[in-house]
């Protein structure tokens with residue numbers, strides 16, 4: 228399946244990173260400063276953590292419900308990540324992009340690469356930690372995991388970063404402010420593409436008699 232989205236459509240940003248690299252904080256800060264970017268809410272079989280709310284962080288579903296969605300071909304992509312399943316549902320994405328919205332997916336690298344095969348114009352962004360020592364320090368400081376689980380996350384991270392080469396952009400999250408500014412630049416740059424500009428400034432293109 229390859230979904231053809233018209234040139235006049237919105238942008239699709241896909242952000243991936245190993246856990247601890249700061250992806251969620253960066254995405255949250257980007258959404259707070261740029262109301263034109265809309266986050267897609269995924270489905271997951273993982274149970275809610277802490278203050279998470281159904282329909283806000285995720286749609287939390289049972290294994291059976293997830294199975295039904297897979298069977299009904301309801302996902303654009305889905306993957307096993309850290310013992311659970313996660314997926315991006317279809318209707319949310321294609322319709323919104325066609326209506327000209329900028330949509331951001333915060334998903335793992337497997338899902339990102341599936342999206343690349345569906346939407347040729349998707350913009351894939353990989354967030355890297357500045358070093359393994361720093362990633363370990365951040366995972367330890369989160370205080371969420373026992374040492375054995377941190378070791379497992381680091382092993383996963385070493386595998387995941389090997390896929391960064393397939394992404395369009397790489398942002399190294401050493402300084403949070405710099406990484407956020409770089410993420411914002413990637414988003415702004417996409418909006419300067421010919422067809423994005425034509426969509427957002429139709430009057431200028433008409434006045435200049437540009438197709």
Ligand code: 5GP
Pocket residue numbers: 244246269270273304305306308309313314315333334335336337338339
């Ligand atoms: P967490 O359970 O910590 O919220 O997320 C675990 C991982 O699953 C993160 O890397 C997150 O980006 C990824 N993830 C969240 N939603 C999706 C999704 O819809 N598809 C895929 N492939 N990965 C997802």
